[in-house]
Each structure stands twice: as C-alpha cells, then as structure tokens.
Amino acid sequence: MKAVTWHGRRDVRVDTVPDPAIKEPTDAIVKITTTAICGSDLHLYEVLGPFMGEGDILGHEPMGIVEEVGSEVSHIRPGDRVVIPFNVSCGHCHMCGLELYAQCETTQNREHGTGASLLGYTKLYGQVPGGQAEYLRVPQAHFGPIKVPEGPPDERFVYLSDVLPTAWQAVAWADVPDGGSVTVLGLGPIGQMSCRVARHLGHRVIGVDLVPERLEMARRHGAEVVDAAVTDDVPGAIRQLTQGRGTDSVIDAVGMEAHGSPVGKLAQTLTGLLPDRAAAPLMTRAGVDRLAALTQAIEIVRRGGTISLSGVYGGMADPMPMLQLFDKGVTLRMGQAHVRRWIDDLMPLVLDDADPLGVTDLATHRLPLDRAPHAYEIFQKKQDGAIKILLEP
Numbered sequence: 156m157k158a159v160t161w162h163g164r165r166d167v168r169v170d171t172v173p174d175p176a177i178k179e180p181t182d183a184i185v186k187i188t189t190t191a192i193c194g195s196d197l198h199l200y201e202v203l204g205p206f207m208g209e210g211d212i213l214g215h216e217p218m219g220i221v222e223e224v225g226s227e228v229s230h231i232r233p234g235d236r237v238v239i240p241f242n243v244s245c246g247h248c249h250m251c252g253l254e255l256y257a258q259c260e261t262t263q264n265r266e267h268g269t270g271a272s273l274l275g276y277t278k279l280y281g282q283v284p285g286g287q288a289e290y291l292r293v294p295q296a297h298f299g300p301i302k303v304p305e306g307p308p309d310e311r312f313v314y315l316s317d318v319l320p321t322a323w324q325a326v327a328w329a330d331v332p333d334g335g336s337v338t339v340l341g342l343g344p345i346g347q348m349s350c351r352v353a354r355h356l357g358h359r360v361i362g363v364d365l366v367p368e369r370l371e372m373a374r375r376h377g378a379e380v381v382d383a384a385v386t387d388d389v390p391g392a393i394r395q396l397t398q399g400r401g402t403d404s405v406i407d408a409v410g411m412e413a414h415g416s417p418v419g420k421l422a423q424t425l426t427g428l429l430p431d432r433a434a435a436p437l438m439t440r441a442g443v444d445r446l447a448a449l450t451q452a453i454e455i456v457r458r459g460g461t462i463s464l465s466g467v468y469g470g471m472a473d474p475m476p477m478l479q480l481f482d483k484g485v486t487l488r489m490g491q492a493h494v495r496r497w498i499d500d501l502m503p504l505v506l507d508d509a510d511p512l513g514v515t516d517l518a519t520h521r522l523p524l525d526r527a528p529h530a531y532e533i534f535q536k537k538q539d540g541a542i543k544i545l546l547e548p
Contacts, residue, residue, distance in 0.1 A: 157548065158288035159527040161211045164204050165535070169525045172212065175284065175292035180227040183296035185237060189309035190286045191216035191518075192527075192544045193317060194343045197535050199277065206277035215241035215274040216316040217286025218309055221300070228297045237300040238315045239293055240494035243272040243283060246298030257491035262295065270491065286316075287527060289548040301498055304506075310515055311505050313545065314348070319501050319512070321465055321492040322348035328488035329404035329463035331358045336402040338362075338393055338455050339378070340448045341409035342369035344517060344543045345465055349406050350378040351512045355504075361402060363389055363451075368519075368540045376513055390454035401457040409448035409466045446474070453479055464489035520544040 160170045175184055193216055199207060218238040221231050231237055244251055245261035250271075259271035267279045272294070275285015283294065293300060303312045322345055331337045337353050339346045342364035353360045354377045362373040365384035374380050379396065386392050394401050452462045453476055462485055480487070504512050519542045522530050526546075533541045 156289040157524055158212045158284075159214060159524065159546075160209075161199060161204075161207045161213055162209050165200060165532075167200065167213065167528050167531050169527055170210070172210070172288075175290050177223060177225050178292070179294065180225040181295055181297045182225045183221055183228055183231065183293045183300060184223040185217070185219040185239065185291045185293055185300070186222050187217050187219040187286055187289060187291055187548050189218055189313045190214050190288075190524075190546050190548070191313060191316070191318075192287070192530055192534055192546065194345065195276070196531070200531055200535055203277055206279050208278065208282065211275070211277075211282065212284040212288055213275045214285035214287030215276055216313060216318070217274075217291055218303070218313045218316065219291070222290070224296065231296070231300050231302055235300075236303050236305055238303055238312050239274065239286060239291065240299050240301065240315075240320070241274050241276075241317045242299070242491065242494050243274065243281065243294050244299060244495065245295050246495075251298075254493055254496040256493040256495050259295075273491070287524065287546060289524070299495070301495075307506075308515075310518060310545065311510075314344075314514055314517070315494075315498060315501060315505065317492065317494070318344050318348050318517075318543075319352075319505070319514070320494040320497040321345050322352050323497045323501060324492045325349045325406045325408065325463050325465040326352045326356065326358075327497075328461075328465075329353075329406050330461040330486070330488070331356075331404045333357070335359070335404065336361065336397060337404040337406060338402045338452075339373075339406045339408055340452060340455075341407070341466065342366070342373045342380075343408065346406070346408035347372055347376070347517060347542070348512065349408055349465070351376050353406075354378065355511055359402075361393055361396060363393075366537055369542060372516070372542060375516070389451055393455050397457070401455050401460065403457055404461045404463065405452040405456045406463045407448050407452045407466050450476060453483070453485060456483070456485055459484045461486040461488065465492070518543045518545045522546055524548040 158172045221235045243262045244256040244259040248260040250258040262272040272281025336359040338361045350360045360378040362378040363381045370380045530544045533539045
C-alpha cells in the first residue's frame, strides 16, 4: 500500500509499504477514505525528529471503511464506516473508567513515562503506524472506532478523530462562565474550532493570529479578532476590549512552535542539529519550547481566570512565570484530548444539516495522498492559504 512516511526533518515521502494485518483479536483493518494533516504532525516534521524512526507512517486523523475485524471486535463489522480516534485506548482500565482515555493504562508507554499510545506519533507514544495511508491497522478496535452513518461526505465526520474533540475539551477545560469571554491564541484548525465551539455555547470569543486567512475565517464564524502582525501589545489590546480585566479564560492553541520566542527557536534549532541519540535525552530534560503564546495567555487572562492548553509542549525544564501565575490566581488545565469522552456531545452537531460548527468550512485544501509532501510544505510555511488539509488515498 501507499503511505506517508517520515525520513528526516522536513522530509516526508509517499512510499510503498507492506499492507497491515490483524495481529491481535482486538484489531481491525480499515481502508482509509479521508485522512488529515494536523498541526501536531508539523512538530514531527520540524522539531520532534529525535523521537521518530525512518519510515514511520504518519497521521492520526483518519476515517474509512472497515475491511476486517479481530475475534474480540463486535461493535463494528466489515463494511461499516468509521472514524478513528487518535488515542489508542482500551475502554476498560481504571483511567478509561474515569474517561481519561489519553491516559489509558493498557496502552501507556511506561518506559518513556508518557500516557496512552497515539496513532502515528513518535516513540514516546508507542510508535503506532499512522493513518496517512491506504490502510490502517487499528489497535484496541473493540473500543476506539466510532461508527458514522452512510450518506454525508467524509468532511462532516473526519474531524471527530481529533480536531473537534480537542476543541471541545479546550473549551470545557477553559471553564468559561455563563455569558463569559475567552481568548483563543492561534487560529489554526484547533483554534478555529475552539472559537466555534465557544460561540455555540454562548461565549464571547476573541481570536488572535497573524495570518490574514485565519483571521478572516474566525471572523466569518463570529469571533472578534486581534491581528498579532499589526498589534505590538496583544494583551493590552484584549484588556482594552474587556474593561481592563482580560478575558475570563484563554485557550492556547499554539504550543511549542509559537512565533516570537527567539530563545526557544534557538534551542529547537540547535537540538535539531544534534544526532538523535544526543538530541532525544536533551529534549526530555531541557526547555525547548517557544513559550510566547503561554506567557501571553498568562498576561491576557483576568485574575482568577483559567488557561486551557491544547497546543503541544515538549520540554521538561521550560521556565514558567510562577510568581505571576500565583499572584493572579490562575488555573491551568491541559493535556491530550480524551476523544471518546466528547463524542456524545459532538455527534448531534455534525449530523445536523445546519452545520452549527461549520465543519464544511474548515478544509482549505483537498489533495490526493501522493501530494502529501507538498501538503506538508505549504501547511508548515502557511502558504497558499493553507489552514486545514485533507488527503484522499
């Protein structure tokens, strides 16, 4: 089969690799019909190479048609149309019982001190082959796959794999009071959907980015926007819009590669020049994140407010402004999305023909799988208006 594979920094290719096969009775094989490139995939493309292996299959936002199931998989069968959550979760361990599916104890990667395995995402998270491919072996398929109806296009459902649950959790974790306000930093796919979810729930939303197409898309869906490219003092601008207090909550949808973090950028660049054997332990012990978005979030949020982190961070010794956090009484909530936890909230919205979350107005590019290298390049460089890219095997 054809699959998108990692070969080094900014080097992804479409290779011919062996077809996947059932290995465990809880496996399923799915023929992929649509798969997406996520902002987190860009971390693999640019920063997290020390934790990748050459030939690793990328991608964690797939959907398709079930081809085959293992003997212990009963809730789906061949021919069913399914979306695959990016968490690999068993559904029955202690953590899954708490609906903390991203911390599943069955698939936890204890040798690295990390949580549940993830599709297509580094040695730290199980090195499970991903879904940017013609076929995908789905572990823990007795629980994970989400059955969706025939008829509507894939675009209505594919974001249930990651984007929509991550955005829903980001807003839930932000603990915005009724009628309250939230700033969303970063208007990529997660930021866009966080804005729409927050608006759907009745909150005032202020979106911040520096890419014109992203600002326009957020504005189109009802958010107020602040253009970071022309505003020297983003926190000050938001305080001016909120009677000098800042918003009740802030969602950081940017993460480790924020613009405006020269020290973090230098740390990432220098780490990227090291051999993997030296770079990997350095990254797990050092501060290598660009913290501009997080430090802005701390400035923006009102006293006693909440910051919700959905952007990925990777350093272990990043400097945190603890005095400011403590003095303002800020609550921080963060973590990988617990995808299955939020599906009952989201499914009625994606089934609604009125499209209340605008899922059909997110993808800017739809490309065949063999154009994945080009897709990664324009997404990483923010070229050609690329906000969300869907690949079709």
